[in-house]
Amino acid sequence: MGRRTDDEGRPRRRRRTLSGRLVRGIDDRLGAASFTSKVLGKVFPDHFSFLFGEVVLYSFIVLVATGVYLSLFFDPSSHKVLYHGSYVPLQGQSMSAAYASAVDLSFDVRAGLLFRQVHHWAALVFMAAIVAHVARLFFTGAFRKPRDLNWYLGSTLLLLGLANGFAGYSLLDDLLSGTGLRIMWSVILSIPFVGPSLAFFAFGGAFPGEQIISRLFIVHVLIVPAAIAAIIGAHLAIVWRQKHTQFRGPRATEDNVVGSRLWPAYAARSIALLFGVATVLVLLGAFIQINPIWLYGPYDPTAATTAAQPDWYMGWLEGALRLMPPGHAVIFGVTIPNLFFPAVLLPGVSFVLLYAWPVIERRITKDRDCHNLLDRPRDRPWRTGLGAGVFTFYTVLFVAGGNDVLASELGLSVNAMVIALRVILIVLPVLVGLGVWKWCRDLRRADPPPDPETDAALERSDVPVTVGDDTS
Secondary structure (H helix, E strand, C coil), X not given: CCCCECCCCCECCCCCCHHHHHHHHHHHHHCHHHHHHHHHXXXXXXXXXXXXXXXHHHHHHHHHHHHHHHHCCCCCCCCEEECCCCCHHHCCCEEEHHHHHHHHHHHCCCCHHHHHHHHHHHHHHHHHHHHHHHHHHHHHCCCCCCCHHHHHHHHHHHHHHHXXXXXXXXXXXXXXXXXXXXXXXXXXXXXXXXXXXXXXXXXXXXXXXXXXXXXXXXXHHHHHHHHHHHHHHHHHHHHHHHCCCECCCCCCCCCCEEEEEHHHHHHHHHHHHHHHHHHHHHHHHHHCCCCCHHHHCECCCCCCCCCCCCCHHHHHHHHHHHHCCXXXXXXXXXXXXXXXXXXXXXXXXXXXXHHHHHHHHHHHXXXXXXXXXXXXXXXXXXXXXXHHHHHHHHHHHHHHCCHHHHHHHHCCCHHHHHHHHHHHHHHHHHHHHHHHHHHHHHHHHHCCCCCHHHHHHHHCCCCCCCCEEECC
């Protein structure tokens, strides 16, 4: 086909559509085409472990979406009401407006129970993805300069996730969450000097207080989510600015990124992961029951229940409380209650060490260089062994959070289970740490020696790259 011409034989100009003229006009003024081209050409590594961070983001999106719906029907009030909803066993009972609205959400609001359960499952997955992401950063050395700032942001995200998770399941004022709030009241009281004042300020008076639920609601739906969103945004901006870390491989150097370009390969994979995470969470919420508060009943300060554990991410604190030997300490005439050590000191030391780890390792190794290539866990046996021992320590605490259930299932006494877990808490982390350290050393020694010819070949420009090679 020849070129179209007008009546005088001149080439006919192609007419631009309205959208085309709009796009061209914006580009003429802002130069957006080159920026968009650069953005779409951004390269991301293909290793599966980098997806943990995306699972954090996508589960947070599900949390926000379901949380907005739930907030439309939830009444964050401690005011006492009589229940007259659809759940017959509770009809006519006195309970807080918060608990009554949560039961109504479960039985009388369309899709309310589905949204409640999806929201709860999303919180569990959100915390699990954060822990997995932090573990990946630790064991591969991704916290080293220049990414130590992102390590601090990730540690803060973990801390905020713990706080918001506790605030979320404490809002419902059922027997289980009320028991958790009583424990929190006691923990705050155990803080020397300022404990009583802090407890009365938080709860609005003596336990159970009249304002704790409304204050937790503001913290849960406004303050902490806004902080989490800001941290995730800052984290992504820093990753974008610094480029991504990557494992050693063909053509992977400290100065480039080898992997898939943002468009279309990585974007398609990331969007598929978003829909996959959302689908799994909806299926979990639809078919697997979680937190059936109508079975627990409203909170009663005179009642208690057995086989009660918090959500998994708070299990290590529960276990620390259960394994702590009885007694208190007196320091310079000041009495330190028993609860202070497992519930305040242990979490405080844990997060201080977590924040300080980049500085600690830098002082140990004297390594102050910038690193864009990741370590394999075997490449740093001492770090991997230490991390494995620490994870074992907190895993034993998590198991101890259900010591009454374990004792019942195994036919043992709870006291015998507590003694056994105390011994395991001291011995097992050391054994696991040493075992992993030796295993990594053996694996590293078994690695084939470097081949100069292969290394030279990998540096040549004719070595194929997976999809893209970002050196910008």
